[in-house]
Amino acid sequence: MKTASKMSSGDRRTAIIKTARTIFVEKGFYRTTTRELAEAAGVSEALLFKHFPSKEVLYSAIEMSCFKEEGSKIIERLQSLEPSTSALVYLVHDLVSHILGGQSEEGERSFLRLVLRSLMDEGEFARLGIQGAPSHWVQKVTECIEAAKAAGDMVDGPVPTSLGGWCTHQLISGFMMHFLPTDPVIDYGISREELVSQVISFCLRGMGLKEEAIRRCYESKGICAR
Numbered sequence: 455m456k457t458a459s460k461m462s463s464g465d466r467r468t469a470i471i472k473t474a475r476t477i478f479v480e481k482g483f484y485r486t487t488t489r490e491l492a493e494a495a496g497v498s499e500a501l502l503f504k505h506f507p508s509k510e511v512l513y514s515a516i517e518m519s520c521f522k523e524e525g526s527k528i529i530e531r532l533q534s535l536e537p538s539t540s541a542l543v544y545l546v547h548d549l550v551s552h553i554l555g556g557q558s559e560e561g562e563r564s565f566l567r568l569v570l571r572s573l574m575d576e577g578e579f580a581r582l583g584i585q586g587a588p589s590h591w592v593q594k595v596t597e598c599i600e601a602a603k604a605a606g607d608m609v610d611g612p613v614p615t616s617l618g619g620w621c622t623h624q625l626i627s628g629f630m631m632h633f634l635p636t637d638p639v640i641d642y643g644i645s646r647e648e649l650v651s652q653v654i655s656f657c658l659r660g661m662g663l664k665e666e667a668i669r670r671c672y673e674s675k676g677i678c679a680r
Contacts, residue, residue: 517583
């Protein structure tokens with residue numbers, strides 16, 4: 455591993471951001487000092503300020519790095535999807551399988567920890583995070599629900615179309631939070647694979663998607679688990 459003195463300016467900046475992310479997760483924005491950030495990164499406060507003139511600037515850099523890492527590919531993929539019933543099933547299946555199927559990476563878990571820390575503090579990181587991939591996902595889901603309704607694949611229900619995506623996203627996010635610890639908080643009494651199947655079914659039916667439409671989409675796409 456490179457020492458601070460041998461690192462290029464870009465490498466040092468990246469290392470500081472990575473270390474600071476961990477500190478902010480543990481203590482939050484207001485309870486973290488620049489001295490603690492510098493010590494954790496193995497640099498002087500003067501060097502820290504050379505790269506990041508203030509704690510706010512460093513925090514913003516962390517936000518941007520997280521959003522770039524976690525959101526750019528997701529947003530690009532979402533934008534390429536044409537709204538439809540099959541796209542709706544795909545979106546829910548893909549998100550639940552990714553989050554509950556054990557496929558999430560450490561960067562995503564670190565991102566969620568920052569969101570949770572922010573919710574207990576000033577909330578700014580959480581607000582910015584929602585404006586990224588989550589908002590794009592919900593918007594695409596909303597468009598897909600409207601397309602499914604137009605195709606006759608939805609039953610009438612009390613939940614507004616604009617709320618269906620957020621309800622589903624928040625439910626899935628809640629499960630992800632409980633899987634953050636190495637030993638999950640809740641023992642659901644079923645395998646992870648079965649849990650994924652049950653949550654997908656709950657979300658799709660909760661949105662109002664008809665059983666025959668769900669079955670048709672799974673058969674046409676060759677998706678195995680539901």
